[in-house]
Amino acid sequence: MATLFSSAHSFHARHHKFPFLFLLFLFVLIESCSGFGTFGFDIHHRLSDPVKGMFGADGLLPVKDSVPYFQVMAQRDRVIHGRRLATSSGGDNTTNKTPLTFYYGNETIRIDSLGFLHYANVSVGTPSVSFLVALDTGSNLLWLPCDCSSCVHNLGSPSGTVKLNIYSPNTSSTSKKVPCNSTLCSQTQRNRCPSDQSNCPYQVVYLSNGTSSTGYFVQDLLHLISDNGQSKAVDAKITFGCGQVQTGSFLTGGAPNGLFGLGMSNISVPSTLAHNGYTSGSFSMCFSPDGIGRISFGDKGSTGQGETPFIQGQTRSSLYNISITQTSIGGQAKDLVYSAIFDSGTSFTYLNDPAYTLIAESVSSFSSES
Template sequence: MASSYRNSPVCVLLILLSCCAGCCFGFGTFGFDFHHRYSDPVKGILAVDDLPKKGSFAYYSALAHRDRYFRLRGRGLAAQGNDKTPLTFSAGNDTYRLNSLGFLHYTNVSVGQPALSFIVALDTGSDLFWLPCDCVSCVHGLNSSSGQVIDFNIYSPNTSSTSSKVPCNSTLCELQKQCPSAGSNCPYQVRYLSDGTMSTGFLVEDVLHLATDEKQSKSVDSRISFGCGRVQTGSFLDGAAPNGLFGLGMDKTSVPSILANQGLIPNSFSMCFGSDGTGRISFGDKGSPGQGETPFSLRQTHPTYNITITQVSVGGNAVNFEFSAIFDSGTSFTYLNDPAYTQISETFNSLAKEKRETSTSDLPFEYCYVLSPNQTNFEYPVVNLTMKGGGPFFVNDPIVIVSSEPKGLYLYCLGVVKSDNVNIIGREYPIANNISLFHNCYSY
């Protein structure tokens, strides 16, 4: 089977659910828009224009470099329910992909009283939401190519009338052994897989300003716990998540879990990524009727958004074999180890009609094919994945189009990178129009 290339927006819907005794419960939903760091809307917000051109060798090389340099640690998910309205951030549910800030997706959140806004990175690969706070080491702003200085807000518990400290005897305090007494401020420290990348501080509680995700939205304020990040190191000082990180994992410390425990939403959320770098996030989204579902494969120590794939089909050639993979919004590409990588890539290569280009050392992709400058149409093998439970998920446009203007070279590449360890389905590898993932229950 083959598919003709087309450039159209693709949406990935990630529903995180938690179920009890075979039943799923739901509440309302809240939403936010988000944006990729290199997207045009974010360039406008930050006045940053000295970025790699989308589709260039430099663009995809930078994405892969960021993946290697800034791979975060945990993952998580949660449940369907009744008919309360979804929630989103008070500033809107938009998200933006910001390539100059680590190729991550960002959204604008509002915290405290008086309310302060922060441009935070969204990450399903970690749990804690933290903000730069009374900083010893953090980024206070950016210099744009035009020379304009863009100042970031820095949170301080002393300037918010609704702020309070989280004591060490709180159930959310994971470093109680480091506390001198039960009433002391609860410390936190999050180490990320990138060498030397860390956020350290103490937990605070304050108001997160939300709104119902509907045409006539209503304001909803929720008291949440988050990290007052006094010291940031590594990637956080080099452009990735400089103004805070919004963890979306399964742990009790994540904001979706906190909102669900307060009864505001079901323990679920959805994220949609558009090809233009914009997107949306909605808390409490229950998905659409009839969509495919698959269970998570959970670890007891640190549960993540880990699913099991039981069959791979490339160009109509289906092979049954099982492997697990993690959905991670903080990773750009899809990384697969063997045998999955070899099975998919070699089958794709055997069916590709264009000549393979082997001199692509500047790219993270191994399988790329030459297009003529005037070529407007071409076909490539369709890729389908079957998840545990039997649900097929179609990979929309499993390729990336790459141009090298100095060389006059135009390529399309299979958008998969070989991994030596964990399998990760990244943000730039859209599987179908929506995916629903459920913890402890699934149905078709």
């Protein structure tokens, strides 16, 4: 059984508008995702069996669903909770677009030793170089470690050292640095430029543990394939961050090889793919209990699915913000109105009062009666 949240969001990109649709699928079995025809890739949680095997971490990480397992997830959420960005072609393209996914497939994996995030293997540049990036619906920018003075080059594991790839514009024949006089460089960023021909700078600051990524914008090819069973190669030009300096949790385990922002800002990859006509303005993510998942760009969902609209006009308009109007506990509906965001970088659901107290008391009462 799947729960789907979707919305047609009018999204302004330069002089054009296109509908932006975000689909979040929560599947009990990953096999349920196999029917989508989109560009996708697999997602893995850092504590999932495939990733533990990849890094030789079996026996060192908490057993799934054990008390230590949830304690680690809760601790990680407390550290990163509340992080937000501090700074940072035309027409309706929603019809007849083939869904896309990453070149190495649409599988994702949850890697708990790397921040309890879901990761995917993306391929960038010419020749192509792969990166294990964390997927984050709570931010917008894709950045990769790039000619960096402060970043993670290797990951240690019981089975040995895992070398991580580092991106360099100088080694990719299709890479192009974004100058300050480019329309891709915002006025705020231009104010930090010493000259028009300087590289357009960026800085992403997260509100926890002094975590940030700093560098400049580049353009290069993101290698995708069609997710309709035909595996047709598609090379999409995207703009992303060449991350020269990473700080905080990016140096201690969380997203050491890059962060893939999936928000609704113009700079995000889903928005870029839709704006340039590669896909319809939507994407879907599937998660399963074993940590394996999928992501597909251009997936418009299926008929008869449940949905809820996004709240528009919020200060943080690039976030997937929804309004909760009713909660059912033990079959009893509670009329309770509050807003919440979807954040793939957070392990648990967090509530503020009065919602938290009302739900907690209802659950306690229901448990006592049972």
